Amino acid sequence: xxxxxxxxxxxxxxxxxxxxxxxxxxxxxxxxxxxxxxxxxxxxxxxxxxxxxxxxxxxxxxxxxxxxxxxxxxxxxxxxxxxxxxxxxxxxxxxxxxxxxxxxxxxxxxxxxxxxxxxxxxxxxxxxxxxxxxxxxxxxxxxxxxxxxxxxxxxxxxxxxxxxxxxxxxxxxxxxxxxxxxxxxxxxxxxxxxxxxxxxxxxxxxxxxxxxxxxxxxxxxxxxxxxxxxxxxxxxxxxxxxxxxxxxxxxxxxxxxxxxxxxxxxxxxxxxxxxxxxxxxxxxxxxxxxxxxxxxxxxxxxxxxxxxxxxxxxxxxxxxxxxxxx
Amino acid sequence: xxxxxxxxxxxxxxxxxxxxxxxxxxxxxxxxxxxxxxxxxxxxxxxxxxxxxxxxxxxxxxxxxxxxxxxxxxxxxxxxxxxxxxxxxxxxxxxxxxxxxxxxxxxxxxxxxxxxxxxxxxxxxxxxxxxxxxxxxxxxxxxxxxxxxxxxxxxxxxxxxxxxxxxxxxxxxxxxxxxxxxxxxxxxxxxxxxxxxxxxxxxxxxxxxxxxxxxxxxxxxxxxxxxxxxxxxxxxxxxxxxxxxxxxxxxxxxxxxxxxxxxxxxxxx
Ligand SMILES: Nc1ncnc2c1ncn2[C@@H]1O[C@H](COP(=O)(O)OP(=O)(O)O)[C@@H](O)[C@H]1O
Ligand SMILES: [Mg+2]
Numbered sequence: 001x002x003x004x005x006x007x008x009x010x011x012x013x014x015x016x017x018x019x020x021x022x023x024x025x026x027x028x029x030x031x032x033x034x035x036x037x038x039x040x041x042x043x044x045x046x047x048x049x050x051x052x053x054x055x056x057x058x059x060x061x062x063x064x065x066x067x068x069x070x071x072x073x074x075x076x077x078x079x080x081x082x083x084x085x086x087x088x089x090x091x092x093x094x095x096x097x098x099x100x101x102x103x104x105x106x107x108x109x110x111x112x113x114x115x116x117x118x119x120x121x122x123x124x125x126x127x128x129x130x131x132x133x134x135x136x137x138x139x140x141x142x143x144x145x146x147x148x149x150x151x152x153x154x155x156x157x158x159x160x161x162x163x164x165x166x167x168x169x170x171x172x173x174x175x176x177x178x179x180x181x182x183x184x185x186x187x188x189x190x191x192x193x194x195x196x197x198x199x200x201x202x203x204x205x206x207x208x209x210x211x212x213x214x215x216x217x218x219x220x221x222x223x224x225x226x227x228x229x230x231x232x233x234x235x236x237x238x239x240x241x242x243x244x245x246x247x248x249x250x251x252x253x254x255x256x257x258x259x260x261x262x263x264x265x266x267x268x269x270x271x272x273x274x275x276x277x278x279x280x281x282x283x284x285x286x287x288x289x290x291x292x293x294x295x296x297x298x299x300x301x302x303x304x305x306x307x308x309x310x311x312x313x314x315x316x317x318x319x320x321x322x323x324x325x326x
Numbered sequence: 327x328x329x330x331x332x333x334x335x336x337x338x339x340x341x342x343x344x345x346x347x348x349x350x351x352x353x354x355x356x357x358x359x360x361x362x363x364x365x366x367x368x369x370x371x372x373x374x375x376x377x378x379x380x381x382x383x384x385x386x387x388x389x390x391x392x393x394x395x396x397x398x399x400x401x402x403x404x405x406x407x408x409x410x411x412x413x414x415x416x417x418x419x420x421x422x423x424x425x426x427x428x429x430x431x432x433x434x435x436x437x438x439x440x441x442x443x444x445x446x447x448x449x450x451x452x453x454x455x456x457x458x459x460x461x462x463x464x465x466x467x468x469x470x471x472x473x474x475x476x477x478x479x480x481x482x483x484x485x486x487x488x489x490x491x492x493x494x495x496x497x498x499x500x501x502x503x504x505x506x507x508x509x510x511x512x513x514x515x516x517x518x519x520x521x522x523x524x525x526x527x528x529x530x531x532x533x534x535x536x537x538x539x540x541x542x543x544x545x546x547x548x549x550x551x552x553x554x555x556x557x558x559x560x561x562x563x564x565x566x567x568x569x570x571x572x573x574x575x576x577x578x579x580x581x582x583x584x585x586x587x588x589x590x591x592x593x594x595x
Pocket of ligand 2: 056059060061100172173
């Protein structure tokens with residue numbers, strides 16, 4: 001009663017309709033270091049929201065704060081408008097989560113592992129077979145998790161997150177440790193989730209390309225601070241792609257392509273051209289190729305080069321981040 | 327809550343806990359069976375059973391409680407499943423309360439098993455060699471009474487006549503006392519096992535507690551030592567029975583509540 005009254009009196013209620021996650025000045029300090037430092041997130045409902053940052057940026061800490069596993073030193077969290085501190089259980093009812101390292105009971109089968117969560121969520125038994133087939137683990141459901149590959153463990157983690165059809169799915173580095181094929185499968189799978197389940201997906205990663213390929217929205221975190229937040233297209237607009245050219249005559253090519261505002265640099269034995277925008281990059285590349293060929297210059301390498309996370313950070317924070325070795 | 331408890335039981339499938347549960351009581355029973363069968367004849371059923379109970383209360387119960395609490399916690403520490411469990415829309419305290427209920431349930435079953443296996447061992451020793459048969463002293467109660475002075479009524483703190491006439495009841499009662507007074511040490515062990523990822527910490531606490539209990543018996547503060555409470559309810563010092571029972575049981579419930587509050591607040595990194 002009291003709670004409801006207070007909610008009514010507040011002029012602007014946090015977590016308006018259509019916002020899956022909203023945080024306000026979220027802070028978490030570990031031994032004097034701010035792992036999460038004033039994070040304001042606003043995750044629109046229905047989005048695949050990429051949470052991008054190098055190792056140690058504060059992604060996992062943020063996610064643990066969102067789930068009430070860690071208590072913030074400051075700030076507020078609302079999930080679909082439910083204040084996490086006041087109403088943790090109601091807020092978490094709409095959340096399914098898969099952690100960075102998939103943790104399961106090794107001595108139990110995949111099915112038994114899911115059954116544990118199913119019982120705690122008081123769901124129907126049929127949900128287990130549904131999520132197992134969604135992640136394509138039905139054929140190994142009755143095998144002990146001890147015998148699962150890392151990819152299978154990740155998928156079992158996803159299946160567990162999907163139990164109860166939560167409106168919000170939170171995945172912390174779901175491709176962690178997977179091989180390239182596994183990474184692609186995981187990415188493609190996550191991309192289908194909003195359509196398939198209607199859920200909002202919040203997914204963290206330290207690979208720019210990965211987020212670029214699956215996310216509709218993105219927040220970039222660096223040293224605990226959000227340095228960019230917005231639609232994926234906005235992020236793309238921040239940096240136009242570059243064209244890398246390897247050819248038989250750098251000097252002539254450079255003279256031919258340069259001029260005007262366009263910058264042509266020579267890097268590692270290749271010419272690098274900054275394109276003005278992402279739109280039409282392919283057509284520009286083809287045109288340049290044709291032009292060089294017509295001038296009698298052989299082109300043996302032509303690539304639209306993606307930006308690396310390093311370069312993006314360089315642009316966003318004006319400093320090179322410390323990247324950990326993978 | 328029922329679902330939380332069921333879930334804990336599912337996790338025990340194929341785990342070592344069932345082995346510990348059988349091995350503890352079986353070892354106590356085997357020890358006294360061997361003594362009896364090898365001719366170290368304890369003669370009367372109440373003596374035999376009380377000797378077994380003493381071994382259970384001072385040594386095997388605290389040790390197995392330590393192992394069970396540690397294993398229940400390691401089920402989550404090992405694969406790091408606490409985070410998942412505590413991020414579900416279920417009150418956090420329930421996760422820990424369910425484990426405590428399971429621990430108390432398993433130790434209750436072990437207590438019953440200890441009593442049953444002890445009795446079976448005593449009977450078996452007599453079957454193997456009639457010379458080692460344990461006797462039921464109840465029929466001789468009248469005779470015993472006429473032979474005793476008033477001073478003899480209490481022998482080593484025990485009410486001899488009660489032990490002679492109603493030994494089954496007394497043994498059952500003391501088995502229950504031992505169990506109930508162990509709640510405090512079980513709660514302490516669970517807390518330590520939940521709190522520390524390193525299983526050596528709760529194990530060291532349990533082994534250390536059991537070890538110091540030997541010395542605490544001589545101390546005036548021994549009455550407050552959790553690992554000694556089960557032993558104190560056996561009645562070698564009758565004035566301590568009720569105190570040990572109250573401290574162990576009430577203290578155990580209080581400690582469990584503190585543990586639940588603390589664990590619900592714990593941050594999962
Ligand atoms: N339990 C902890 N104790 C102390 N420092 C921590 C702890 N967890 C994380 N940190 C620190 O907080 C920062 C953010 O870590 P984390 O959230 O794990 O980053 P990410 O998931 O982006 O790699 C790092 O500097 C890390 O060292
Ligand atoms: Mg992380």
